[in-house]
Amino acid sequence: MILRRPKTLLWRFGIALMSAQLVIALALGFYTYIHARQFHYDQTQGELQRMASVLVARFSDELGKADGSRIDRIAKEEGRRTDTRITIILPDGKVIADSETDPAGMENHRYGRPEIEAALSSGKGSAVRYSNTLGESMMYFAEVVVTEDGTLAIVRTALPLTRIDDELGRIIRVVAIAGLLSLLAAFVVIYLVSRRISRQLSQLAAGAGRFAGGDLEHRIVQPTATELSSLAEALNDMARQLSDRINDLQAQQREQRAILQSMSNGIIAIDADQRIIIMNRAAEGILRSNAESAKGRLLQEVAREPELHRFVAGVLAGNHIGPSELQLGAERSIIVQACSEMLVSADGRQTGLLVILDEVTQLRRLESLRSDFAANVSHELRTPITNIKGYVETLLDVGWDDRDQAERFLEIIKSNSSRLAAIVEDVMALTELEQPHAKEAMERERVILADLLEGAAGQFESAASDKGISLVVKAQSEGTAVIHHQLIEQAVANLLSNAVRYSPPGTTVTARAEVTYDAVILSVEDDGPGIPAEHIPRLFERFYRVDKARSRELGGTGLGLAIVKYITLMHGGHVDVSSEVGCGSTFRIILPTD
Numbered sequence: 001m002i003l004r005r006p007k008t009l010l011w012r013f014g015i016a017l018m019s020a021q022l023v024i025a026l027a028l029g030f031y032t033y034i035h036a037r038q039f040h041y042d043q044t045q046g047e048l049q050r051m052a053s054v055l056v057a058r059f060s061d062e063l064g065k066a067d068g069s070r071i072d073r074i075a076k077e078e079g080r081r082t083d084t085r086i087t088i089i090l091p092d093g094k095v096i097a098d099s100e101t102d103p104a105g106m107e108n109h110r111y112g113r114p115e116i117e118a119a120l121s122s123g124k125g126s127a128v129r130y131s132n133t134l135g136e137s138m139m140y141f142a143e144v145v146v147t148e149d150g151t152l153a154i155v156r157t158a159l160p161l162t163r164i165d166d167e168l169g170r171i172i173r174v175v176a177i178a179g180l181l182s183l184l185a186a187f188v189v190i191y192l193v194s195r196r197i198s199r200q201l202s203q204l205a206a207g208a209g210r211f212a213g214g215d216l217e218h219r220i221v222q223p224t225a226t227e228l229s230s231l232a233e234a235l236n237d238m239a240r241q242l243s244d245r246i247n248d249l250q251a252q253q254r255e256q257r258a259i260l261q262s263m264s265n266g267i268i269a270i271d272a273d274q275r276i277i278i279m280n281r282a283a284e285g286i287l288r289s290n291a292e293s294a295k296g297r298l299l300q301e302v303a304r305e306p307e308l309h310r311f312v313a314g315v316l317a318g319n320h321i322g323p324s325e326l327q328l329g330a331e332r333s334i335i336v337q338a339c340s341e342m343l344v345s346a347d348g349r350q351t352g353l354l355v356i357l358d359e360v361t362q363l364r365r366l367e368s369l370r371s372d373f374a375a376n377v378s379h380e381l382r383t384p385i386t387n388i389k390g391y392v393e394t395l396l397d398v399g400w401d402d403r404d405q406a407e408r409f410l411e412i413i414k415s416n417s418s419r420l421a422a423i424v425e426d427v428m429a430l431t432e433l434e435q436p437h438a439k440e441a442m443e444r445e446r447v448i449l450a451d452l453l454e455g456a457a458g459q460f461e462s463a464a465s466d467k468g469i470s471l472v473v474k475a476q477s478e479g480t481a482v483i484h485h486q487l488i489e490q491a492v493a494n495l496l497s498n499a500v501r502y503s504p505p506g507t508t509v510t511a512r513a514e515v516t517y518d519a520v521i522l523s524v525e526d527d528g529p530g531i532p533a534e535h536i537p538r539l540f541e542r543f544y545r546v547d548k549a550r551s552r553e554l555g556g557t558g559l560g561l562a563i564v565k566y567i568t569l570m571h572g573g574h575v576d577v578s579s580e581v582g583c584g585s586t587f588r589i590i591l592p593t594d
Helices: 009-065 068-082 114-122 161-212 226-262 281-287 306-316 361-398 403-433 449-458 461-466 485-502 533-538 548-554 560-570
Strands: 085-089 095-098 124-131 136-146 152-160 266-271 276-279 324-328 334-344 350-359 445-448 470-475 480-483 508-515 519-526 574-579 585-592
Touching (some): 009 068, 009 136, 114 136, 161 226, 306 334, 445 449, 485 508, 485 585, 560 585
Antiparallel strands (some): 085 152
16 A cells, blocks of 8 residues: 655645636636627727718718719728728629728628628617638627618628737737736745744644654744644643653652562562563562563463462462462572552553462571571570480489588589580570671770780680680780770680590680771681581581580580680671581681771
8 A cells, every 4th residue: 555645734835726716817817808809809890880980971971973983992091091991882782992902892881790780770780700801800799870862781890800819819818817917926935934824833833743752841842823822832831741740750650669669578469461561679589580571472482380380370260369379480499479469450450479488498598497406405494404304303312421522512513503504505695796786886996806816815724724625816016906895705715615525635716806907807717527518517506516425525605616606696797617527627707807
């Protein structure tokens, strides 16, 4: 199909007006021509009639006394003088005089000449016809002449129509020129007016196009024409209203998007075909996908999560599934709690589904840790309590007679009581470190690291000396850090306690402090048995022990390294371990510089 190019306003408006002007000019020309022709015919006929009357008066005398040759001569003279054809005809039709030709050679004019027949019947007659004698169209006027002696003749005057046609032609040329000039003037006026209007309409169209393109801040200059000015004002008002409404909608959209993106829950909106409409940042993290690239794609393409797909399909199928806990991510293994709401249009029709995903992986892990912690605490407390109870009951049964045995039982009871107190103290310390306000309430000060290590090592000099272990402190005298002195000393003391406890006699335990451009490193090295690699990732878990039997035998609570980890995290740092079986271990507390 061929699309026709629209005509311009100048073309349509100009052609219509020019056509109307042309029709008017033609009608006016035709009217002028008809009336001018009739006017000239009437004028010519009147002139011929006046001339005929004059000639009748003259020839009435001549016909009675002159011969035919004299009359013919007079007719030729009058004809030359008046530039008119003059013919004298007898009633029987014989031509006796003619100003243009020899009458002797002319045919009888009695019949076939309407003007002659009319003159003979009524005294006067006229006609417009072709002259066989002269070979051209002529206008004739004939009048009867009656002499004194009663002689009857007909005086006929005639003028060729070529004169009238020439005059009419001149008039037509004048009218045509005037018409063409008026058409040209009309065209110029139409061109100027339509061009001006077209320019203003083009400005309106360009302004409307900019509005359609989204440039609602543009304003159309108002044209001079009242109607176009009203249209421009209406378009500008429309643009202002659209701009205000769009700004309001965009503001609402930004607010909704900000609220949606700031939500910790994952939000996924899908249509009835399970194509993604929108998803927030939290959902991106859960599904490991980008919201922009996911928009318009099937949920199955974006997230290959069978449990999520079954949940969505069940809700869309009408199975009223309540909140469900889903396992997502084969590699990550995250747990989410999923619930849904139907998306409903303004007319009440269901158009899709809103899926809300709340990641509870950390919550479940904490619940598991809490459960494990409770179980471990119960187990750790049960052992010393059971021992204390058992030995007390034994003492009550056997009595105090055997002093040595009683003292041994009491020492065991004392040891288990100390272990029980240590467990309770470590649990309380760990609980306090885990409080949300603990980090904010922690007061820091600039501490000389050498003094801190010396203070921590001094707590274990006696225990190390009893085992023949050398405690060495290596730190730069000018090395300092902004820390909580008591907590960091406790963390280093926990590391030294483990090192002294597990290191064999005759070895060395070294406490070292280093300050680099971006970190403060406190480390404890020992020459103990080392730690197998599979145990290192879990060393800082609560109650985790590499060798449970030996740990209980040596009196450990299983919470010391967990306390070290939490103290380090409170300072914005992290812990690190390097160990090799049979070659000792190195524990490091790495803190950021102040």
